Amino acid sequence: MHEVSFERLDVDGAIAESAERAGVISRGAFLAGALGGSVAVLGLAGERAVAQGPGPNDVAILNYALILEYLQAAFYTEAQRMKALRGRAADAANVVGAVERAHVAAFRDLLGSKAISRPSFDFQGTTEDQNAFLKTAVAFEDLAVAAYKGQATRIKASSALAAALAIHSVEARHAAWMRYLFGVEPASHAFDQPRSKQQITRVVNSTNFITSSPSTEGSRTPRYTG
Amino acid sequence: MSESAPRLAGLAASPDSALEVPGPVRLAREPHLSMWSVVERPATARSSPGGGRRIARLRTRTPEGTDNIVLVRRRARDASGGVWVEAVLPVLPNGTTGWIPRDALGGYRRVRTHLIVNLRLLTATLERGGRRVFRAPVGVGMQQWPTPRGRFYIRSKLVRYRSTFYGPLAFGTSARSAVLTDWPDGGFVGVHGTGRPDLIPGRISHGCIRMRNTDIVRLGRLMPVGTPVTIL
Numbered sequence: 001m002h003e004v005s006f007e008r009l010d011v012d013g014a015i016a017e018s019a020e021r022a023g024v025i026s027r028g029a030f031l032a033g034a035l036g037g038s039v040a041v042l043g044l045a046g047e048r049a050v051a052q053g054p055g056p057n058d059v060a061i062l063n064y065a066l067i068l069e070y071l072q073a074a075f076y077t078e079a080q081r082m083k084a085l086r087g088r089a090a091d092a093a094n095v096v097g098a099v100e101r102a103h104v105a106a107f108r109d110l111l112g113s114k115a116i117s118r119p120s121f122d123f124q125g126t127t128e129d130q131n132a133f134l135k136t137a138v139a140f141e142d143l144a145v146a147a148y149k150g151q152a153t154r155i156k157a158s159s160a161l162a163a164a165l166a167i168h169s170v171e172a173r174h175a176a177w178m179r180y181l182f183g184v185e186p187a188s189h190a191f192d193q194p195r196s197k198q199q200i201t202r203v204v205n206s207t208n209f210i211t212s213s214p215s216t217e218g219s220r221t222p223r224y225t226g
Numbered sequence: 227m228s229e230s231a232p233r234l235a236g237l238a239a240s241p242d243s244a245l246e247v248p249g250p251v252r253l254a255r256e257p258h259l260s261m262w263s264v265v266e267r268p269a270t271a272r273s274s275p276g277g278g279r280r281i282a283r284l285r286t287r288t289p290e291g292t293d294n295i296v297l298v299r300r301r302a303r304d305a306s307g308g309v310w311v312e313a314v315l316p317v318l319p320n321g322t323t324g325w326i327p328r329d330a331l332g333g334y335r336r337v338r339t340h341l342i343v344n345l346r347l348l349t350a351t352l353e354r355g356g357r358r359v360f361r362a363p364v365g366v367g368m369q370q371w372p373t374p375r376g377r378f379y380i381r382s383k384l385v386r387y388r389s390t391f392y393g394p395l396a397f398g399t400s401a402r403s404a405v406l407t408d409w410p411d412g413g414f415v416g417v418h419g420t421g422r423p424d425l426i427p428g429r430i431s432h433g434c435i436r437m438r439n440t441d442i443v444r445l446g447r448l449m450p451v452g453t454p455v456t457i458l
Contacts, residue, residue, distance in 0.1 A: 223411045
C-alpha cells in the first residue's frame, strides 16, 4: 500500500538539470551552490574548487549514492534500536551502522540543498531476526559495492570520484564482514561486476523497503466528543 | 622502492576528495524515543504473542479516513518464531494493549515528543527530548463527561475542515470517552481549538481537550502524529 518507486526519488537529478535548462540559475552558480557544503568542510575556496566540483551529472550520481546510504543507515539503525541481534551480528550492526550514518552525513554535507530527502522505510521485520538481518545485510552491502562500481566510470569530477572510491572500499569491507557472519565466502570471485542504476533500482524496488510516508493528516470535520 | 621512484615522479598528484567522511556516528542514548507504526492490513490484537484471547480487531483506517496507527511498546516471538509487537490500542477500556503480528504493521517511525495534560492544573505541556517546548491552558471534560486519564497517543491530525466549534486544527487521540460510548465514530477524545476561547481554562467539554486557537496552531507545528499522550 505504501510502496513507492525508487525511480520517483529524483535520483536522475531532474531538479538541478531543469533549473539549469530553464535558465533559473547558471551552471557556474549551480556548481557553486552544490559545492557550498563541501567547500566549507574541506576548507577549499576559490575558482579551482568550484571548477573541479560535481556538476549536475555528478550531483545526480551522488544523490543516487545518498539514497543507498540512507537505506543502509536506516537498516542498521533500526536493527540497533530493536535489540534483537546477538553476539557478533549485534557488534557488526553497531559498527557498520555508525559508519553508514557517517556516510549519510558526509553526502548531505557535500550536496547541501541539493541533497535528496530521506525516504521512509519498512524493513518488514528483517531488523528483528538474526538470520534475516544478516541475509539482508549481505544483499545491501553487495549491492552498494556493485552500485558504486557501476557509477565510477560515469563520474566526471575527480574529486567526486575520489569520494566515491573512498566509500566503495569501505562498503566492500562491510560486504566481506557480513558475508563471513552469514556463512558465505567473503571473496569467491577474481573480479566483481558493476551493476547499472537500472539493475540496482530493480533490486531495491523488489524489496519494497522504500515506502511513502503514512497518510496521517486529513480534512474531514472532526467528530470527537468536543 | 628507490629504483621505481624516478618513474613515478611524472604522476600527477592525487585529487582531493569532494567529501570528508566524519568519524563513525554512534547511536546516542534515546531515553525519550517512542515508536509507532501503521496498521498495513486488518489484524487481530491478542493477549499474548501468537495466541491468547482476542483483544480487538484493528482496521487500516481511522474513522477520519487517515491511516490507522498504533504506539509500539515492545516485541516478542511466539513459539514458532514469528515476531509480534505489543502496542497501545485505540479501544475501550482505555489503556488496553495487545499483541499484533509484525507483518500486519508497516515500518517503524519514531518521535521524541510527549504531550502531558494535567487535569488538575488545566494545562497541556509538550516535551521534546525531555525538554518543555510548549505549554498552554486547556479546557477539559466536565464532571459528568470526564476526560479519561492514562497513556495514549496522537493518532491523526485534521486541518482545513469547516467547523468553528473545533477551531482550525484538531488532533485525534487513541483515548475514548468511557461515558459517551454511543458518540459518532466511538467517542474519541480530541485535542483541538475552540470557538469559545473565553471558557479556557476550565472544565467545559464532553471529554475533549480544548485550547485557544493560537495555541492549537502552535501545537500543530510542534507535535507530530504518533506522539505519546499522558493525561494525569
